[in-house]
Amino acid sequence: MTSISDLSLGLPSDIQADVASINEGADGLDRLCRTMLGDSETVDAGFRASAGEFTDLIAWDIVTAASTELMAWEEAAKSLTYGAATLRLWAGDIKDYRLARAGLERRWEEAVSNAEAAVSRIGSRPDMHGSLTSGAFETAKVEELETLRADLLSEHTKHWDTLMDQADQTKKDLRDGPGQSTLERLLGAGLLTGAQLSRFSDTVPGMVPDLPSEGESPAVVGLWWSSMTEDEQRQALKEHGELLRALDGIPVTVRDELNRGFLQEEISRLEEEVAEAEEWRDAAMGPWPTGGAWGTYHAMKGLEDVQGELDTLTTLRSRLEDPNADRYLLSLDTEGRGRAIVSSGNPDTADGVATLVPGTTTTWQSVNGLIGRSDALLESATDADEDGEHAVVTWVGYDAPNFVEAAFSGRAEGAVDELSGFQEGLRVTHQNTSPSHNTVIGHSYGSTVVGHTAQGDDGLDADDIVLVGSPGSNADHVSELGFAPDDVHTSTAENDGISMVTGFTHGPDPTAPGFGATVFDSDPGSEGGSWPLGDAHSEYFDRNSASLEYMGEVIAGQR
Numbered sequence: 001m002t003s004i005s006d007l008s009l010g011l012p013s014d015i016q017a018d019v020a021s022i023n024e025g026a027d028g029l030d031r032l033c034r035t036m037l038g039d040s041e042t043v044d045a046g047f048r049a050s051a052g053e054f055t056d057l058i059a060w061d062i063v064t065a066a067s068t069e070l071m072a073w074e075e076a077a078k079s080l081t082y083g084a085a086t087l088r089l090w091a092g093d094i095k096d097y098r099l100a101r102a103g104l105e106r107r108w109e110e111a112v113s114n115a116e117a118a119v120s121r122i123g124s125r126p127d128m129h130g131s132l133t134s135g136a137f138e139t140a141k142v143e144e145l146e147t148l149r150a151d152l153l154s155e156h157t158k159h160w161d162t163l164m165d166q167a168d169q170t171k172k173d174l175r176d177g178p179g180q181s182t183l184e185r186l187l188g189a190g191l192l193t194g195a196q197l198s199r200f201s202d203t204v205p206g207m208v209p210d211l212p213s214e215g216e217s218p219a220v221v222g223l224w225w226s227s228m229t230e231d232e233q234r235q236a237l238k239e240h241g242e243l244l245r246a247l248d249g250i251p252v253t254v255r256d257e258l259n260r261g262f263l264q265e266e267i268s269r270l271e272e273e274v275a276e277a278e279e280w281r282d283a284a285m286g287p288w289p290t291g292g293a294w295g296t297y298h299a300m301k302g303l304e305d306v307q308g309e310l311d312t313l314t315t316l317r318s319r320l321e322d323p324n325a326d327r328y329l330l331s332l333d334t335e336g337r338g339r340a341i342v343s344s345g346n347p348d349t350a351d352g353v354a355t356l357v358p359g360t361t362t363t364w365q366s367v368n369g370l371i372g373r374s375d376a377l378l379e380s381a382t383d384a385d386e387d388g389e390h391a392v393v394t395w396v397g398y399d400a401p402n403f404v405e406a407a408f409s410g411r412a413e414g415a416v417d418e419l420s421g422f423q424e425g426l427r428v429t430h431q432n433t434s435p436s437h438n439t440v441i442g443h444s445y446g447s448t449v450v451g452h453t454a455q456g457d458d459g460l461d462a463d464d465i466v467l468v469g470s471p472g473s474n475a476d477h478v479s480e481l482g483f484a485p486d487d488v489h490t491s492t493a494e495n496d497g498i499s500m501v502t503g504f505t506h507g508p509d510p511t512a513p514g515f516g517a518t519v520f521d522s523d524p525g526s527e528g529g530s531w532p533l534g535d536a537h538s539e540y541f542d543r544n545s546a547s548l549e550y551m552g553e554v555i556a557g558q559r
Contacts, residue, residue: 002142003138003142004112004115004116004119004138004141004142004145005116007112007142007145007146007149009104009105009108009149009152009153010149010153011101011104011105011153011156012156012160014098014101015094015097015163017094019091019094019095022087022088022090022091022094023087023088023091025087026083026084026085026087026088026091027084027434029080029081029083029084029087030080030084030433030434032080033077033080033081033084033433034433079177081192081196081433082173082177082178082186082192083174084433085186085191085192085196086170086173086174086182086186087174088191088435089170089182089185089186089189089191090166090167090170092189093163093166093167093170094163095484096482097159097160097162097163098484099479099482099483099484100155100156100159101156101159102479102484103477103479103480104152104155104156106477106479106516107148107152108148108149108152111144111145111148112145115141115142115144115145118137118141119137119138119141122137169182184219187219187220187222187223187428188217188219188424189427189461190219190424190426190427190428190430190435190461191427191435208220208223208224208227209224211224211236211240211243212224212243212247212249214243214247216247216249217249217421217424218247218248218249218421218424218425218427218428219249219424219428220249221247221248221249221250221425221428222249222250222425222428222429224249225249225250225251225254233254237254237258241258241261242262244258245258245259245262245331245332246259246330246331246333246339248421248422248424248425248428249424249425249428249429250425250429251348251429252328252330252343252346252347252348252429253328253346253348255328255329255330255331256328256329256330259329259330259331259332260320260329262332263313263316263317263320263329263332264317266313266332266334267310267313267314267317270306270309270310270313271310273306273310274303274306274307274310277299277302277303277306277307278303280299280302280303281299281300281302281303283299285299308365309334309365312364312365312367312368313334315368316329316340316342316367316368319342319368319371320342325344325375326344326345326346327342327343327344327371328342328343328346328347329341329342330342330343330393331397332364333364334364336399337363337364337399337400338363338364338365338396339364339396339397340364340366340367340394340396341393341394341395341396341397341422342367342371342374342393342394343374343391343392343393343394344371344374344375344378344391344392344393344394345378345389345390345391345392346389346391347391347393347426347429347430347436348429348430348431349389349430349431349432350388350389350390350391350436351385351388351389351390351432351436351437351557352381352385352388352389352390352391352436352437352438352439352555352556352557353390353391353392353393353426353430353436353437353438353439353555354374354377354381354390354391354392354393354438354439354440354441354551354554354555355392355393355395355419355422355423355426355438355439355440355441355462356370356373356374356377356392356393356394356395356441356443356446357395357397357419357440357441357442357443357446357447357449357450358370358394358395358396358400358443358444358446359400359406359442359443359444359445359446359447359448359469360400360401360402360403360406360444360445361400361401361402361403362396362400362446363396363400364396366396367394367396370394370396371394372541373394373541374392374393374394375392376541376542376543376548377392377441377541377548377551377552377555378390378391378392379543379552380548380549380551380552380553380555381552381553381555381556382552383549383552384549384552384553384555384556384558385556385557385558388556388557390555390556392555393426395419395422397415397418397419397422398411398414398415398418398419398449399411399414399415400445400446401445403532406445406471407501407504407505408505409448409452409474409505409506411445411449412445412448412449412451412452412474412506413452415449415452415453416449416452416453416456417456417458419440419449419450419453419460420453420456420458420459420460420461421458423438423440423460423461423462424458424461426438426461427461437463437464437555437556437557438461438462438463438464439462439463439464439465439466439554439555440460440462440464440465440466441465441466441468441551442465442466442467442468442470442473443468443469443540443541444468444469444470444471444498444533444537445471447467447468447469447470447471447472447473447510448470448471448472448473448474448506450465450467450473451467451472451473451474451475451481451506451507452473452474454473454475454481454482454483455474455475455480455481455482459482460482463487463557464483464487464488464489464554464559465481465483465487465488465489466489466490466551466554467488467489467490467491467510467517468490468491468492468522468540468547468551469492469493469496469498469533469537469538469540470490470492470498470502470506470509470510470511471498471501471502471504471505471506472502472503472505472506472507472508472509472510473506473507473510474506474507475507475510475515476507476508476515477514477515477516478510478515478516478517479516485516485517485518486518487518488510488517488518489517489518489519489520489550489551489554489559490510490511490515490517490518490519490520491511491519491520491521491522491540491547491550492509492511492522493522493523493524493525493536493537493539493540493547494522494524494525494536495524495525495526495527495534495536496525496533496534496536496537497532497533497534497536497537498533498537518559520546520547520550521546521547521550522540522545522546522547523539523542523545523546523547524536525537525539526539
């Protein structure tokens with residue numbers, strides 16, 4: 001009789017490929033391209049500016065070269081750019097296959113473990129009819145496992161066939177040059193910026209809309225923007241500024257300029273509303289009051305609310321204008337719970353970029369306090385890597401739940417498209433030749449948002465995710481998030497009240513050993529404190545804390 005211990009999943013051997021070596025090869029092509037172009041974003045200007053320097057390396061006088069030779073020089077730069085991106089795409093395909101393979105192995109191991117435990121529990125006891133021995137029970141479990149094995153092997157075959165198709169396409173792409181389908185994949189994956197993709201103008205004209213829509217893919221938005229001349233861009237800003245200021249795929253400096261203009265408009269509007277509210281209050285409290293006590297209350301409350309909004313915006317303006325800080329306003333919406341996205345550091349030029357996703361009760365008016373957390377993360381990343389350039393984005397980009405809504409997944413599901421699109425947009429607008437190291441940090445319910453987004457149709461385009469003070473990530477195991485266990489970092493402080501609710505509504509505790517993530521230490525945190533979760537729930541970003549130091553190292557790519 002076949003026993004459970006005799007069974008194995010029997011997956012075929014893994015592909016013989018070293019992802020790190022492939023990425024190193026891509027980095028080598030990038031270095032050669034930078035030498036040719038003098039780190040210029042524009043090929044036409046770049047190869048002329050660096051021609052004299054490169055002439056010494058290849059013994060070819062580019063400075064006086066004929067137009068045909070200059071075209072060959074430009075084609076070489078394009079080929080290097082495309083080759084590096086294609087290699088990184090292939091490395092990503094291998095990584096995705098291995099994550100899927102690991103998921104299949106985990107499902108098999110869990111099923112085997114559960115079957116063995118079930119057989120052990122029944123022992124030699126008969127069932128209620130006195131007919132099922134442990135041997136017969138094990139035989140039934142073996143049959144179940146054999147059926148599961150066949151299903152898992154079938155799933156693996158599909159993943160393997162996809163990988164082999166991608167391998168064939170990679171060979172063709174490297175041999176024959178760019179085609180539109182591959183360029184679309186590269187742009188969508190953030191491996192080519194819109195400016196880089198515009199070099200292949202003969203291949204991509206069908207990808208460029210006349211004007212992107214509000215829900216347009218950031219990759220298409222980036223291509224549209226970079227396909228225009230400077231005059232055309234200025235005209236687009238003039239005619240469509242309200243659309244472009246919140247559109248992922250538009251460069252950070254452009255969005256910042258548009259949103260600062262909107263910020264000033266909002267401040268002027270609120271200053272007028274404050275003046276009107278003061279008149280209403282004075283009338284309600286004057287010698288001939290209107291509306292009685294109820295009218296006085298409403299007048300005072302109305303003034304308090306509008307003054308609070310104005311104070312938030314004037315403080316934000318001061319933070320943006322701080323000469324000792326490098327901040328960018330990427331989105332602002334003061335309607336309802338609103339939106340406020342501010343970056344400390346420029347993500348378009350940074351080597352390491354983090355996005356901080358906050359949790360319950362967050363609104364646009366929370367932005368100034370959250371900027372303090374982002375600043376602390378930026379300082380920690382700089383301490384971890386003083387030679388690198390880093391940026392941390394405060395992302396109030398979704399409708400965060402109130403305390404009642406936080407028990408449910410609706411607000412997290414509603415944030416998936418916005419967070420996924422924002423992360424893709426960071427890839428599209430990044431200006432460096434090599435991709436930045438991107439991290440998404442979810443705090444409290446923000447970690448639930450990160451989990452839902454990672455499992456969404458478009459996934460989460462990041463290198464690492466961090467979940468702190470998490471009530472759950474909507475995943476039973478780390479493999480469901482689409483990241484390797486080493487790239488998912490989780491921590492919950494000893495005194496964080498979130499531990500009382502973790503595991504009830506949003507999946508198991510991400511710090512549990514069975515979840516499979518990389519768990520890091522946090523300080524115990526303060527005992528007691530503000531309702532409902534205590535002060536420790538908000539202390540992960542405190543300066544000189546163990547959690548802040550670790551997160552800084554993740555942002556810097558050192559974990």
